[in-house]
Structures are given as structure tokens and as C-alpha cells.
Amino acid sequence: MSASLLVIAVVALAVAALCRRHGLSSPLILVTVGLAIGWIPGLPTPELNPELVLFLILPPLLYSAAQESSYQAIRARWRGIAALAVGLPLVTTVVVGFVAHLTVPNLPLSAALVLGAVVAPPDAVSAQAIGRRLGLPRPVMTLLGGESLLNDATALTAFRIALAAAIGLTASLSEGLLTFAVAAVGGLVVGLLFGVAVSWVRIWLTDPPMETAIGIMVPFATYFVAEQLHCSGVIGVVTAGLFLGQRSVRLGYATRLQDEAVRKSIDVILESFVFLLIGVQMPFIIEGVEGESWVQVAIDAAAVLTATIVIRFLWVYPAAYLPGVIFRGRLGPDPRPTPASVFVVSWAGMRGVVSLAAAFGIPLTTQSGEPFPARAEILLLTFVVVVGTLLIQGTTLPWVIRKLGVTGDERAQDRLAYAAAQDRASREAEHRLEEIAAGLADDDPRRMQVVLMRKWITSQRDVAWEELGRGPETIGESPTAAGSRIRTELLHLQRKVFIAERDAGRIDDEVLRIALRRLDFAEGQGDRGV
Structure with missing residues (x-):
């Protein structure tokens, strides 16, 4: 199993590198490659372990996104983010659940609501990557980023409540709301405590390697402690990430440079790995529905996928405009979004590995010992929603952004x-x-x-x-730019000399590393663009 995971990680990184080299959107290509790998006869492929995703993959990705987010920007647009990250997952859970209940044969409403909660959280990682590449306006990026930070917490909490009802653990509406409130507040408190403690320790240490090592462990420790206390680990990780991201300006320059490099490398590995892992799961999912009518399965899948996509539009447009109409002038400044930007936010609803991990986390039996109703069908429908939204929305989102001209200055x-x-x-x-x-x-x-x-x-x-x-293409190279170019050329020349000295045996590798480190910092200081 461990060897299979290592092979998947290596292949995923290679595919992602090719995609980045040629400017391609990697999520769908990685899923496609995963599908091909999953169907290779005799090749051992690992079944997705929910704990692997929810404990080892989701926390560092959320933590990284939170550290790169702007607390001021999120606070300024808290209403829109709350509508997307809290209201929309709950509405999606209910609507998709009822559609699945009415469409899928022998699917009780309690199990259908589990499916609704599973497919509720969009994976905004790929949407944000596309948006950054195409220059989406910052307000749109703030909404998508804020949504991606918090919607997993809402959906996973709703999933737990729906799952408890489906397996026979009685849970009233009031108990569910109380569970949700305790999870949210508890996660917030745990995240703040970790953030304050880690911030103090890192400033006290003044040891960049150790500070970065502690930072790597923060999301895992925060998530684990919060979950052990029956709080939201996702909210805990996001809170700690936002707090430490704001406090990072007080760290030393070496720590900040090192943190950013390590964080981005980890993000690339994990994002590539999870999308390839999604595709590899197809054989396991198909095995579960053997003997079913594929016509009925196609109808079920089309209904659930359509409901998942449409409900986002039906929620986003009113949420974007109604508050400003109803509470005109009483909610503080919140610029009116353009119809084109609202459409882009509505279309950026691709699902990801969190949905599939939650689906695989559904138990095989209920409390009474009976098989969980339509578990195999729920897994298949979740897979169809994930791949379908990546295929339909993920591949067309760049075209939609360009066609509507949604760009920022x-x-x-x-x-x-x-x-x-x-x-x-x-x-x-x-x-x-x-x-x-x-x-x-x-x-x-x-x-x-x-x-x-x-x-x-x-x-x-x-x-x-x-x-x-004006740029250098119209006025030519500025004196400062010329000085920077000459300085960089001289640094490169010195670097070659030091390497040649090492190769000739006149200095050893330790001296070379010292020299290169100083030259690297000098070159980095010369890159002052914004």
C-alpha cells in the first residue's frame, strides 16, 4: 500500500510539472491520468482512506490558504463569504438530498441528506489557481478564497449530523444546531490558542529552521486537538492560519522566505496527489454498483449533478443582490458586484477530494447492523459530481472569464x-x-x-x-533596470567563479555553500518588483 501511494505521488508530481510547464489546468488532467492508472490490469491501486485526506492532506492545504489570505479583505466581505461558506453548503445539502431522495430508488431521505452534505463543499483550489492566472478581480478572489477556507467546516459538520441520523443515532434539529455551534466556536478557540502560542514561540526562538519546522506541524496539531475535543478541526486550522499569517510580518526575513518556499512545495505535492488519487478510485466505485441498471444510474447521476450545479446559481445571485436591496445603507459599505463577476463565482463550483473522502467515510452498516442504505450508489454519485464539475466547469471556467471580461486592475x-x-x-x-x-x-x-x-x-x-x-517596451530600459540587470549578471559571474574554485579543489563545499548563500540573498534583494 505504501509503495502504491509513493508511486501515485511521483506520477502526480510529474504530470503536474508537465501541466505547469505548458500552462495547462492540472486537476482534470490528473484525474484523467488517475482513471487510466486505475484500470491497468494487475496494478495494485490503493483505496482512498478518509483519514488520509481529512487529517494528512486537508489541514496543510487549508493552513497554507489561510496564511496567504488577507484578514482585512475577508472582514470587509464577510457577508458574501458567509453566504457562500455557511449558507450555500447547508442549502446544497437539503436541495441535493431531496433531489436524490426523489430520484434514486430505495434511497431514504436521511441517507440522501448524507449525499447532499458530501457534495456540498466546492473545492476552490483549482478555481483560485485559474483566477490568479487570468487576473480575476481581487473581490472575486477574496470571495472564492474565503469560501474555500470555511465551506469544508460547514459541510463536514452537516455531514456528521446527517450521518448520525442515517445510522440510527437520534438527533433533533435543535441538537444538530447545538452541535454545529459548539463545533464552530470550539474550533475558533482552539485555533486562536494555537496561533497565540505558536506565534510567541516562533518569535522567541529566532531560529529559522526550527520556526519553519514548527509551522509545518501547526495544522496537524491544531486539527487533531480540535477533533479530539469534538470541535471543528477545519475552523481551528483556518483560524490558526489566519492569525499566524497576520503575525508573520514580525518574523525574521529568513523565516518568511523559508516558510513560503516550503509551503508552496508542500501545496504542489498534496494538490497533485489528491487529484490523481480521485481518478484511481473509479474501479472500487464501479465494483460497488455491479448489477445495477446503468440507465437508472445515469438518470440518478444526471439529476444529482444538475442539482449541484444549478443550486449554486439559485443561491449566489440572490445572495449577491438582495442584502443590498433589503438593508440599503444599513449594513455598511459593500460594493455592488457586476453580473459577470457573479456568474463567474456561480460557475466556480468544482468539487474535489474532500467530497470523495467524506463519501468513503460512510460506514458499511447502521447502528442496527443493517447495511447502510445505497452506500455504493452514494459513492458513485459523489464521484460523478466531482469529475463532472471538473469536466464541465473546470475546463470552461477560463473561457467564461475571458468571454465575460472579468479582470481586475x-x-x-x-x-x-x-x-x-x-x-x-x-x-x-x-x-x-x-x-x-x-x-x-x-x-x-x-x-x-x-x-x-x-x-x-x-x-x-x-x-x-x-x-x-510606461513599460520598457515603449520607453526602453530605465537606468535602474539597467543597473539591476548588470548587477545580476555580475552575481552570476561570481557564482560561476566560486563553483570553478570548488571544482578545482581550491575551496571545499562548505565554503562554496557560504558564498552561494550570500550571492543568492544579494540577488534576491535585487528583485524588488511588485
Whole structure:
């Protein structure tokens, strides 16, 4: 089993690398490759383990997304995010559950609601990746990002409540609401406690490798403790990630650089692995429905898939416009979204591995010992929804974004804001340099460093303001850009010399590593673009 998982991880990473190299959307291609691998005769393929996804894969992905999110942006659009991350999964659970109950033969309503909860949470990872590549407006990206952080918690809590009713553990509506509230508040508290504790420890350590190692363990520890306390591990991880993401500005530069590199590498591995693993599950799912009428299965699948897609539209449009009409002027500023951006948010409803993991987590029997009703059909319908939304919405979302012209101009605004802030920062630095210079004698050799620092500060300001104008394709290479290019060329030349010295035996590898580390930081400091 472990060897199979390792092979899947290696193949997934190779496929994802090819997709990224050629600018292709990797989720659907990875699922397709997984389908092909799953049908290879005699090849051992692992069955999806829900604990593997919900404990080892979901927490680090959520934690990474939370750290990269903006707390201010989420707070400014909390109503839209709440509608997508809390209201929509609950409505989807009910609507899809009733559609499945009316369509699938011998599927009781309690089990149908389990299916509704399973397919309720969209996987916004691929939608966000597409949006970043095509330049979606920041408000749209904030909505999709906020939804992806919290909708799993809502759907998984609804799944637990529906599952308890389906297997015979009596749960009234009031008990379900209480369970939901306790899980949400408890997860929030656990996440804050972990965030405060880890933030203090990392600042106290001032040891970049150890700080990054602790950061890697945070999502797993937070999720585990929250779940052991019967709270929402997802909300705990998201809360800890948001808190530590805001506090990361107080860490050392080496820790921040290291954290980002490690986090992005882990994200690539896990995202590639889970999408390939989805495709590999097809043989296990087909085995469960052998002997069923495939005509009826097709009807069931079409009904559930259609309901899953349509209910998002029926919810998103009213949620986008009705609050502003009903509570006009009483809810604070919340810019009216354009119809095109609302359509893009409605269309970005692809499902992912969380849905499939929840489906595989359905027990084989109820409390009475009877087989869980239509478990095999629920697994198949979940698979159809996941692959169907990836195929229908995932492949067409880039075309929809381009066709509707939903793009943002935040990059120009960011450059202006950066230039203004850099100007203020440079003035403060120059003032401090004047204070330092005033305390030095005229013949003090340290005055040369003051002169060099003043030139460096001026260069920073010049770069920021130059980037506001026309690009080099219209005005040619700016003096600062030329200086940066020459500086990079000289750094590369020095790097080659150090490597040649090592190859000639005049320095050893430890000296080479020291030299390369210094040159790498120097080159990184030269890349000041926004």
C-alpha cells in the first residue's frame, strides 16, 4: 500500500510539472491520468482512506490558504463569504438530498441528506489557481478564497449530523444546531490558542529552521486537538492560519522566505496527489454498483449533478443582490458586484477530494447492523459530481472569464500604493541616515557606508516610481533596470567563479555553500518588483 501511494505521488508530481510547464489546468488532467492508472490490469491501486485526506492532506492545504489570505479583505466581505461558506453548503445539502431522495430508488431521505452534505463543499483550489492566472478581480478572489477556507467546516459538520441520523443515532434539529455551534466556536478557540502560542514561540526562538519546522506541524496539531475535543478541526486550522499569517510580518526575513518556499512545495505535492488519487478510485466505485441498471444510474447521476450545479446559481445571485436591496445603507459599505463577476463565482463550483473522502467515510452498516442504505450508489454519485464539475466547469471556467471580461486592475493600483509607501519609507530611512551622519566626524571611514546607503535608498524609491510609467517596451530600459540587470549578471559571474574554485579543489563545499548563500540573498534583494 505504501509503495502504491509513493508511486501515485511521483506520477502526480510529474504530470503536474508537465501541466505547469505548458500552462495547462492540472486537476482534470490528473484525474484523467488517475482513471487510466486505475484500470491497468494487475496494478495494485490503493483505496482512498478518509483519514488520509481529512487529517494528512486537508489541514496543510487549508493552513497554507489561510496564511496567504488577507484578514482585512475577508472582514470587509464577510457577508458574501458567509453566504457562500455557511449558507450555500447547508442549502446544497437539503436541495441535493431531496433531489436524490426523489430520484434514486430505495434511497431514504436521511441517507440522501448524507449525499447532499458530501457534495456540498466546492473545492476552490483549482478555481483560485485559474483566477490568479487570468487576473480575476481581487473581490472575486477574496470571495472564492474565503469560501474555500470555511465551506469544508460547514459541510463536514452537516455531514456528521446527517450521518448520525442515517445510522440510527437520534438527533433533533435543535441538537444538530447545538452541535454545529459548539463545533464552530470550539474550533475558533482552539485555533486562536494555537496561533497565540505558536506565534510567541516562533518569535522567541529566532531560529529559522526550527520556526519553519514548527509551522509545518501547526495544522496537524491544531486539527487533531480540535477533533479530539469534538470541535471543528477545519475552523481551528483556518483560524490558526489566519492569525499566524497576520503575525508573520514580525518574523525574521529568513523565516518568511523559508516558510513560503516550503509551503508552496508542500501545496504542489498534496494538490497533485489528491487529484490523481480521485481518478484511481473509479474501479472500487464501479465494483460497488455491479448489477445495477446503468440507465437508472445515469438518470440518478444526471439529476444529482444538475442539482449541484444549478443550486449554486439559485443561491449566489440572490445572495449577491438582495442584502443590498433589503438593508440599503444599513449594513455598511459593500460594493455592488457586476453580473459577470457573479456568474463567474456561480460557475466556480468544482468539487474535489474532500467530497470523495467524506463519501468513503460512510460506514458499511447502521447502528442496527443493517447495511447502510445505497452506500455504493452514494459513492458513485459523489464521484460523478466531482469529475463532472471538473469536466464541465473546470475546463470552461477560463473561457467564461475571458468571454465575460472579468479582470481586475489591482496590479496598477498596487504599484501606486507600493510607490507611495516606498516613498514614505525612504524618507524615514534618509532622516535616520542624517542622524547617523551627524554623529560621525568628517574623516570617519563609516561615512562612506552612509553614502552607499543613501544611494541604495534612492534606488529603491526610483524603482517604485519608474514602474508606474510606461513599460520598457515603449520607453526602453530605465537606468535602474539597467543597473539591476548588470548587477545580476555580475552575481552570476561570481557564482560561476566560486563553483570553478570548488571544482578545482581550491575551496571545499562548505565554503562554496557560504558564498552561494550570500550571492543568492544579494540577488534576491535585487528583485524588488511588485
